[in-house]
Amino acid sequence: MTASSEEHAAGAAVDLSGAPDWTLFDAPSLVGDSLRFVSGQPDGDRFRVRYFRDAEQHLHARIWFGPETEGPPGHAHGGAVAAVMDEGLGLAAWAAGYAIVVGNLNISFRAMLPIQKVVTLESRVVSVEGRKIMVHGRLFCGDTLFAEGQCLCITIKKENQS
């Protein structure tokens, strides 16, 4: 494989730095072990993820899809893409102050996503109606859109919060 700034052999350092106007977002301090499945192994061979917020407090992430996310040869499994959207868009609602679970996640897979590549997730809380928080997001690199999603998050009832 040809190494470029966005392609990395497993085990090698991966550049997850953010845009100049982003600040690192400490997701584990907000939701702890809820991140274990996707972003819990920052040096692993599945996902490597770093979260940021921009000046308007929208949540972004740089995400490396490692070899263990492979589905179609050389490309990410749709479930891996969905897992990233689930965590990232759900986390966007948490970061906006809502203790939620995801009730519905609608994803369109627009292009095959090469593994061992750093891509960007951007998200936006687009509406809040009672307990329903709608978050939209897209996973892309440069001009290539890999997936876009609409995530309906539902705030957890007080009696179900631990």
Ligand SMILES: CCCCCCCC(=O)SCCNC(=O)CCNC(=O)[C@H](O)C(C)(C)COP(=O)(O)OP(=O)(O)OC[C@H]1O[C@@H](n2cnc3c(N)ncnc32)[C@H](O)[C@@H]1OP(=O)(O)O
């Ligand atoms: C922590 C950050 C990183 C991790 C993020 C990871 C996100 C996740 O993966 S969470 C795990 C996956 N999700 C789940 O397991 C959720 C399973 N579902 C549930 O627990 C419940 O169905 C739950 C909590 C969503 C809703 O149940 P409940 O609290 O009884 O609410 P309920 O009264 O049914 O619905 C509340 C409102 O939401 C709406 N709603 C609920 N579910 C849906 C749905 N799937 N589609 C559309 N609307 C829905 C209802 O219509 C209702 O609307 P309205 O107030 O207008 O009548």
